[in-house]
Amino acid sequence: MEVGAEFNQQEQPLVCKLMQGRELARQLETKLEPSSELPWSLLQQIISSIEDALSMAKPVDPMTPLQALPGPSSDSPRSVSDDNDNSDGTERRDVSKKRKTQMKWTTQVKVCPGSGLEGPIEDGYSWRKYGQKDILGAKHPRGYYRCTHRSTRDCPATKQVQRSDDDPSVFNVTYRGKHRCHQQPNNQSQMPTSSPRPQNQQQQPQHLLLNLGSSLHIKAEGSDGHHSIFSFPSTPTDPNNHIFSSSQSHINFTGTPNSYDDYFSFGELMNHHLGTSESDFTGIISATTPPSNTPMMELESDLDFQFDASSFFN
DNA sequence: CTCATTTGACCCTT
């Protein structure tokens, strides 16, 4: 599949400003009680408007069939061959479709043998288990979790947890969907449910543009094994430093993201500027340290692409 | 009583 979406130089500042606006609105969202209905509703409309504007501002590539902008609203207006008649069982179909098109991030979490923990450590969110399956060829079953606030705040986040075959102290955790609950540590209106501990304040969604902008190093590796290193902010006089070339489908990021939401944000950013859809990039967090200290991430894609990323990291 | 987990059945995707 070819994307070839280099985007218009003139659009970059506009898109950048819009994204900053969206990020700021989301910061405000985290400070706002959902119970305060009017401000909450207005803020949602603001975010929605910004995302509409982003959709209009992004590069249009006629070769790309999927133009949906992945956003937190997860209402991806995808219309390639779906058209399912809304007779019955529609909801189920929608859920599956979302599953297929959502970004996915996998991390490995090592559990200290002496800690007595049965599963991976807290990741800052509260989860409710809704299923478990024995997986063919795997020694250990896979657990299925969804965000506790799925019904009350329409939060689409889910995760799967499976103990590694090779190392029983390691759990593979796959996250899908970005949290929309943005729960506050001292939100009295929300009953604490499964999580006995207070929520970790550091796990509030962070904002990648702000967090990684000062020092980001990217290693892009092609399917042929050839790789290039990019640094942001870029070194002067090297315009090639910030051009992502085609055929470089594996990208390693070195930075200090503070939450899993940072990874999702970066995936959104990539998809947005390439005009690709939400499922075109998936991530692997290639470290076995606790989430807040995870230093590396890897972004995977089967696409060939090219774009200039210079204006997004300074 | 309320809410979380377990577990077999069902549905969807490949």
Next chain:
DNA sequence: AAGGGTCAAATGAG
């Protein structure tokens, strides 16, 4: 058809 993901009734814990 097989395997994976989700549902929902039954069960358990607090």
